[in-house]
Amino acid sequence: MTRGFIHPRYHGRLERGRLILKKGNIYVNREDDEQYELIEYLDEDAQVMIRNLHTRQSKIASVHQLENLKVNEREDVSVDLSAISDEYWEKALEKYEMIKPLLNYEQHCPASVKERAKEVGVSDRSLYRWIQAYKSLGSIAGLVSRKRGWAEGNSRLSKEQDELVMTVINEFYLHKQRPTIEQTIREVQRVASQKGLDSPSRRTIRQRILRVSEEERLRKRGQKEKAKNKFTPKPNSFPNVDFPLSVIQIDHTPVDLIIVDNQYRKPIGRPYLTLAMDVYSRMITGYYLSLDAPSVTSVAMCIASSILPKERLLLDNNVKGEWAVFGYPNKIHVDNGADFRSLDLSKSCEAHGIALEFRPVGRPEFGGHIERVIGTFMKEVHGLSGTTFSNTKEKDTYQSEAEAVMTLDEFETWLINYIVNVYHKRVHSTLGMSPVQKWRLGIWGDKDHIGCGHPQLPVDEQTLLLDFLPSEKRTIQHNGVTIDGLRYYDVALNMYINDSDENGKSKEFLFRRDPRNIGKIWFYDPTLKRYFPIPFADQSLPDMSIWEYKQVRQLLKEKDEKLIHSQQIHDALTEMRKLIEQSAHRTKKARRQAQRQKVHAKSKVVLPTSLPESKPTETVKTPASNLLLDNDFTFGEIE
Structure with missing residues (x-):
């Protein structure tokens, strides 16, 4: 169970980059705003030795105090993900595929770049520029072109051209004779000439060919055995898992435990757990309870939990121990459930340089690791009072509800303590060592192994969290903006009222909403490239969760009140909360609703106190070190 996360001093600026730690690199220390050279990694607990470039004095610091030294900052990529058009996003993905084999540092030699440039049909200079752009943010977002507009017909294929290219790729290029890319281009040009069509450009054809996955290319070009060896996992293994965070797996489960409410200590049912695990080390990287x-939001919040440091989480739950696991994963592996297949989730992962992959149908070994870990966790839960066990045979005559004693908060503390002080430290039968030992070996190495180095951190935690919040697109009217029948207004919207595009169509703007507290939404100003909190237009309305609001609407529908206005919502919400409170000691459903209400109340987003009522003329940046220490910075349960 995690709580609200928007920091009260959040400045609204998006910073979608990575902190990539390397000895000899220069960083800015947020404590004194001075530049430092990274001298040495001291231990696995995020401590480093840094040296002041001006005074030449050295000191110990936490990596969370450091930020990248910015040169030629790209303002045009400081935008909401949803504001990047599909056309430009596709172009960025194409560039990424071209530079992907060159992203390892040791492969930046001129010969490798020149060879790759020849292979994909672009200049060496372009590849160097794209590599630099990608690494400046550690994200595909760095490859998004500055918008210059489309020239009519430029780089667009007609339906006939598109079908022609795909046919030649499937029937000519993907053949056991293994024709080259150049031969495939000539074949496209030949067939186009025969059909009386204009041939697509050589670059366009190359880009289409490069979209073919390596597995498909090997399999269809007569190298099935090589494809099988490279991409088919063996039992109890996973392909291409060679270092920490190369792949993490995520899955959900209802917890085999009945919990009680905080007030009456009576049963309210089973909670749900979303768990993220590093396949290489079996370390738990994050969770959502x-x-x-x-x-979809459960998955998104679990991913954010996985990436962010855990010190505050341990402190909030009064757990003594170390959970020094954080950083961007290369790949996230999930099953094929609808909650994992959200397009917004996929785009958010792409923007942060994370590949989101789905378990192949009929290949259960791809998900076995996280499922076994969840099974291990539930066996431990079976030792707690109030467990439901895993089946009726195990449960026998045990009365789970009668034996239930733990609240959700108490179970979360138990869960964190078990992860940190038991599971991480216990020898894993497959690894031959504990998960924490395997993690440290992968990160720092030893005399026989080379470590991969410190994980990469997000430059700005608020941007990471906002990127994974649900988004909506709405027009702005003279009375504000309406979402789900609720009206929101602030002067920050004024200049966009009834705005239209070049075709005279009403323009839609981006808003993000925290479902735990819909008393305000976050408006993304496309001109200032900032977020602004927009409250209810009717300030008398109380804060509420989307869950409560749905219940209010259902209550009014049952009363046949078709025209819903603010006072009705206010009265219905008051009535509903009063009824829940009165009946909470009698019924399990009401107690569960009351407990959810309390959890959502804890999770409410706090308005940034530094944001004025109107748009600011300048932005004050809040150091991330302060964010981690502020009592209002917590991590949220979202419905």
């Missing part, structure tokens, strides 16, 4: 059934 909730009273609500798994959803």
Whole structure:
């Protein structure tokens, strides 16, 4: 169960980069705003030795105090993900595929770049520029072109041209004779001439060919055995897992435990757990605990939890121990459930340089690791009072509800303590060592192994979290903006009222909303490239969760009140909360609703106190070190 996360001093600026730590690199220390050279990694607990470039004095610091030294900052990529058009996003993905084999540092030699440039049909200079752009943010977002508009017909294929290219690729290029890319281009040009069509450009054809996955290319070009060896996992293994965070797996489960509410200590049912695990080391990288059934947001918040440091989480739950696991994964592996297949989730992962992959149908070994870990966790839960066990045979005559004693908060503390002080430290039968030992070996290495080095951190935690929040597109009217029948207004919207595009169509703007507290939404100003909190237009309305609002609407529908206005919502919400409170000591459903209400109340987003009522003329940046220490910075349960 995690809580609200928007920091009260959040400045609204998006910073979608990575902190990539390397000895000899220069960083800015947020404590004194001075530049330092990274001298040495001291231990696995995020401590480093840094040297002041001006005074030449050295000191110990946490990596969370450091930020990248910025040169030629790209303002045009400081935008909401949803604001990047599909056309430009596709172009960025194409560039990424071209430079992907060159992203390892040791492969930046001129010969490798020149060879790759010849292979993909672009200049060496372009590849160097794209590599630099990608690494400046550590994200595909760095490859998004500055918008200059389209020239009519430029780089666009007609339906006939598109079908022609795909036919030649499938029938000519993907053949056991293994024709070259150059031969395939000539074949496209030949067939186009025969059909009386204009041939697509050589670059376009190359880009289409490069979209073919390596597995498909090997398999269809007569190298099935090589494809099988490279991409088919063996039992209890996973392909291409060679270092920490190369692949993490995520899955959900209802917890085999009945919990009780905080007030009456009576049963309210089973919570749900979303768990993320590093396949290489079996370390738990993050989790999300909730009273609500798994959803897209459960996955998103678990991913954010996985990437962010855990010190504050341990402190909030009064757990003594170390959980020095954080950083961007290369790949996230999930099953094929609808909650994992959200396009917004996929785009958010891409923007942060994370590949989101789905378990192949009929290949259960791809998900076995996380499922076994969840099974291990539930066996431990079976030792707690109030367990439901895993089946009726195990449960026998045990009365789970009668024996239930733990609240959701208490179970979360137990869960964190078990992860940190038991599971991470216990020898894993497959690894031959504990997960924490395997993690340290992969990160730092030893005399026989080369470590991969410190994980990469997000430059700005708020941007990471906002990127994974649900988004909506709405027009702005003279009375504000309306979402789900609720009206929001602030002067920050004024200049966009009834705005239209070049075709005279009403323009839609981006908003993000925290479902735990819909009393305000976040408006992305496309001109200032900032977020602004927009409250209810009717300030008398109380804060509420989307879950409560749905219940209010259902209550009014049952009363046949078709025209819903603010006072009705206010009265219905008050009535509903009063009824829940009165009946909480009598019924399990009401107690669960009351507990969810309390959890959502804890999770409410706090308005940034530094944001004025109107748009600011300048932005004050809040150091991330302060964010981690502020009592209002927490991590949220979202329905």
